[in-house]
Amino acid sequence: MTPLLQLAAEQKSADVTDWPGRIGWIVGLLLFIALVYWLMRQGWKWRGTLQGDVPPLPAAPSEQSPAKMELSGRYHGSTTAGQWLDRIVAHGLGTRSRVELTLTDEGLNVVRPGANDFFVPTAALREARLDKGIAGKVLAEGGLLIVTWSHGEKLIDSGFRSDRAAEQAEWATAINNMTKSKTTITTEGTAR
Known part of the structure; x- marks a missing residue:
């Protein structure tokens, strides 16, 4: 071998x-x-x-006027207004979920199955717009309905996506009309 x-x-x-x-x-x-x-x-x-300085979320009033508009879709979270990556997680605002939105004369009622519901009074609404993203979610231009509202001393952007995306523009217009009429009433009230 x-x-x-x-x-x-x-x-x-x-x-x-x-x-x-x-x-x-x-x-x-x-x-x-x-x-x-x-x-x-x-x-x-x-x-x-x-984010412990964020006050508790308001609950919807027991008596509300009839719904002006209703939307079914997804809630994608809330951020500090103008800072689309600064997610707010206090009081469950960072939790994604299904959502049922109802717009009334009293404000915006946000019902989220499996997460904390909250209510945005008409006096707290600032504006609504269509945008492409919020923390953790980016879509095509105009794919998200962003509602800006004040809570305590903080301005908050909340992102929603309707099951029927075409109705989001109507929502932005309706909310902006509510905030403009609120501003007009305030201006007229102080002018007198």
Whole structure:
């Protein structure tokens, strides 16, 4: 026998699969994923703590006038007005959900199954516009209805997407008409 063949015959074949090493890598990867998830959750809680100055959300009044408009769709979250990446998580405003919007003379009623409902009084509404994005959601130009409202000393943008996107422009017009008439009444009241 040649020395090379003799050497090959003396060596044992190596194990094809190193099970303890493979299991160790899988456990390590799962622990790393769990750590990243835990850190993200802690960051979300910390953001909520930092936003502790946001007052509790108003509830809808028991007596309301008939609905002017209704919308069914998705709620994509709320941000600080003008800063579309600064998500507000306090009081559940950062939680995405289905939404049923109702616009009345008293304001905007936001009903969210599985999340906190809230009400925006007419006096708190500032404007509405169609935009392309809000924290965590970017669509085509005009794909989101953004409603700007004041809550305490903070201006908030809330993003909604209707199941029927064509009706979002009507909503923006209706809300802007409400805020303009409110401004006109205030101006007339102070002029007298």
